[in-house]
Amino acid sequence: MAISFEHVSYTYQAGTPMANTALTDVSFTVPDHGYLAIIGHTGSGKSTLIQELNALLKPTTGNVHVDDFTITPKTTNADLKPLRQHVGMVFQFPESQLFEETIRKDIAFGPQNFGMSEAEATQLADDMLATVGLDSSYADRSPFELSGGQMRRVAIAGVLAMRPQVLVLDEPTAGLDPRGREEMMTLFERLHREQGLTIVLVTHQMEDVAQYAEQVAVMRQGQLVKFGTPQEVFQDPDWLQANQLDVPRAARFAQALAAKGMQWGQLPLTADQLADQLVARWPQRGSADV
Amino acid sequence: MANIIEVAHLSYRYRNGEQDADQRPALNDVSFTVQAGEWLAIVGHNGSGKSTLAKSLDGLLPFTEGTITVGGITLTPATVWQVREKIGMIFQNPDNQFVGATVEDDVAFGLENRQIARADMLPRVQAAIEEVGMTEFAHREPSSLSGGQKQRVALAGIVAIAPDILILDEATSMLDPQGRREMLALVRQLRTDQHLTVISITHDIDEAANADRVLVIDDGRLVEEADPATIFAQGERLTQLGLDLPFTSKLQAALRQRGITPPDGYLTTAEMEAWLWQSLSNT
Numbered sequence: 001m002a003i004s005f006e007h008v009s010y011t012y013q014a015g016t017p018m019a020n021t022a023l024t025d026v027s028f029t030v031p032d033h034g035y036l037a038i039i040g041h042t043g044s045g046k047s048t049l050i051q052e053l054n055a056l057l058k059p060t061t062g063n064v065h066v067d068d069f070t071i072t073p074k075t076t077n078a079d080l081k082p083l084r085q086h087v088g089m090v091f092q093f094p095e096s097q098l099f100e101e102t103i104r105k106d107i108a109f110g111p112q113n114f115g116m117s118e119a120e121a122t123q124l125a126d127d128m129l130a131t132v133g134l135d136s137s138y139a140d141r142s143p144f145e146l147s148g149g150q151m152r153r154v155a156i157a158g159v160l161a162m163r164p165q166v167l168v169l170d171e172p173t174a175g176l177d178p179r180g181r182e183e184m185m186t187l188f189e190r191l192h193r194e195q196g197l198t199i200v201l202v203t204h205q206m207e208d209v210a211q212y213a214e215q216v217a218v219m220r221q222g223q224l225v226k227f228g229t230p231q232e233v234f235q236d237p238d239w240l241q242a243n244q245l246d247v248p249r250a251a252r253f254a255q256a257l258a259a260k261g262m263q264w265g266q267l268p269l270t271a272d273q274l275a276d277q278l279v280a281r282w283p284q285r286g287s288a289d290v
Numbered sequence: 291m292a293n294i295i296e297v298a299h300l301s302y303r304y305r306n307g308e309q310d311a312d313q314r315p316a317l318n319d320v321s322f323t324v325q326a327g328e329w330l331a332i333v334g335h336n337g338s339g340k341s342t343l344a345k346s347l348d349g350l351l352p353f354t355e356g357t358i359t360v361g362g363i364t365l366t367p368a369t370v371w372q373v374r375e376k377i378g379m380i381f382q383n384p385d386n387q388f389v390g391a392t393v394e395d396d397v398a399f400g401l402e403n404r405q406i407a408r409a410d411m412l413p414r415v416q417a418a419i420e421e422v423g424m425t426e427f428a429h430r431e432p433s434s435l436s437g438g439q440k441q442r443v444a445l446a447g448i449v450a451i452a453p454d455i456l457i458l459d460e461a462t463s464m465l466d467p468q469g470r471r472e473m474l475a476l477v478r479q480l481r482t483d484q485h486l487t488v489i490s491i492t493h494d495i496d497e498a499a500n501a502d503r504v505l506v507i508d509d510g511r512l513v514e515e516a517d518p519a520t521i522f523a524q525g526e527r528l529t530q531l532g533l534d535l536p537f538t539s540k541l542q543a544a545l546r547q548r549g550i551t552p553p554d555g556y557l558t559t560a561e562m563e564a565w566l567w568q569s570l571s572n573t
Contacts, residue, residue: 042436042466147337175382175463177336177493178534204466246467249537256563262570271537275544281570282550 001065002166002198003030003053008062010048022048024222025062030215033196037209037230040219041244046202049219050168053200054087055080066166085114088164092171094155095148103129103146104139107158114162121161128157132187149180153187160191166198167191173205181205185212210234210248210269218245235267250274294454294487295324295347300356302342316342317353318510326454329481329488331501331518335532339510340491344459347489348377361454378448380461384440388432393424393443396432400451418450419443421483422476438469445476449484456480458490462497474500493532495522506531523556538562 010023022045030036038046051057052064055071064071069083091097100106107125112118126139132153138146143154152172159167169188173181185208191197192212203209209216209230216233218226220243226233234240237247237255247255248269258264268274302317316339324330334340345351347358349370358365360373381387390396397418401411419428422442427435432443441461448456458477462470474497481488490497498504504521506514508531514521522528522536525543529535535543538557545552553565 041468042438149336175460177532179529179532180336182529206467244468250541253537253541253559253563256559257566260563260567262567271540271544274541275548275550278545278566278570279548279550283570 001029002032002034002067003028003036003200004065005029005052006063006065008052008059008064010052010057011060012048014060022222023052023059026222026224027062028217028224028227030198030200033192033198035192035199035212035214036201036217037213037215038200038202038217038219039204039206039209039245044219045222046219047170048222049217050089050170050200050202053166053168054084054089056089081114085162086164087166087168088159088162089168090156090159090170090172092174093152094159094172095143095151098143098151098155098158101142102140103134103143103154106143106154107161110158110162124161125157128161129154131160131191132157133183149176149184152176152184156187164197166200168200168202170202171204172201173203173208188212204246206234206246206248207270210250218243230269231266234269237267292326293323294326294328294361295489296357296359297322297347298357300343300346300353300358302339302346302351302353302355304342315510317346320356320507320510320512322505322512322515324455324487324489326487327481327485328503329490329501331498331504332489332491332507333493333498333504333521333531333533334507335493335530338507338532340507341459342510343507344379344457344489344491347457348379349373375451376453377455377457378451378453379457379459380441380444380448382460382463384437384444384464385433387444388440391431392429393419393432393435393446394428396443397446397450400447404451414450418446421449421480422446436469438465438472441465441469441473442476445473445480449480452484453486455487455489458488458492458497460491460493462492462494470494470496493534495528495534495536498533499536519556523554 005026005028008023008026012020012022038049040046048057052059053066055075058071058075059073061073066087098106100109104122104125107128108121111121111124126136129139134153143151173184176184188199189212192199213230216228216230217224218233234247234251237251240247250268250270250273254264254268254274264277268277298321300317300320301315303315332340332343342351346353349365361376363369363372365373388396389399394415398411398415401414419425422445424442424446427439432440462473465473477488480486492498499518501518504516504518505512525539538559541562542552
């Protein structure tokens, strides 16, 4: 099991008059090499939850397990380095954290900070640059000459250079154009499939949840209110809409046809799934001129 | 209808030190007009030059070639303030555009700049905040609001100064889907209530669908100009132009791959539903 939350609660400024409970009794598990999407309205606790994954926040009560690491309310900051290396965090607008003169130096900064030699870190930086789809001609350029989408790739390369086994992504495609979004999501899918990275994705893009995630956690007011496969979670569009969450376009479309009387087996979540079901019931399939 | 904006042969080149010489222009001989009351969408992928265009209209970038006329005034360094009176702009990141300590202060800022008397200012601020549905947040700190609420406050700031033109520069791209829908509904309402001309720079297909006309910018050039349905009919090419495919186009493509031939061209959701329903009932 890659990730396990056991009755995790978190209160900001606990024990003060400003105390504010952000997570209440959250429990779930993600299998090895899983792909979890976390959805929920703004302020529902998504960002707090992901910060528990590398102990940026420690549970007020309960335990968090990430592979061989266990984070408890008593975990001290002294021994977090291996955990922080193991869990790579890509925060919103990670390009705002670029700072070095060249792209190579920026990507190599993390590994060097964790004790890698300059030569090794430089080699790793070049590898990571290729992984995120930028050719080696970029290595000596300033990260600040790049477009927003390219800067974000460099920032992600910097996280990947730590060789994390779990990659946590907080709205990684915000502000990118549709093509940039798709390239970014394909990159994560590849890392997940080819290198077995466990992915935790916080997103508002339900199409991405439908297409990529294996499990979905729905957060509301600090509580985990639904957990399951995309099929299970999106099965009930009325419930989602009542919780101010979108359903994928294909599911919405299928719902509209259902209102006219069409019966669906499993609610289709993508255009391909929808087309498959439509084709299966298409009249006079393959014999149009009969 | 009269043209409220006329842009003729506009070119712009960013000056980035030594790389100057071989850099292509961010805008290259762009000409178009906008009618008063029109909603115009400007689309293009990241880096196509569409935001440069928006900034040029507001006199935020000193273009060197071409002319821009806004409400009959030709944009020059001498007239830039007159032109800005006519234009309200909302940018992508709501956090970069707040100055006030409270929502109310922030909305009042534009009026203070225009030296409106306090007695006139207060009702205008309150009315503007009410118009965008943020009255209960009037005394809150802007930083405590959600992204969608922040953009509403930014809209209230614009309502208060009552410009003729509203420019949205990817103003919904950082919002969640619900925030985005609410903001677009609000812009539609303001457009009617305040007789605004709306220019939205976007790659959101739903936002572009609101427009009367869509301009496509690619590599600094204006490459296409048409109504949304004509633009949406272009299928896969839309992705290259920086727009997402409409869901109906994705479904048309998925059906074609499976040997079923849906009607060509752009179908609205309702048209697609009707066609499917008819085809499937035809047994």
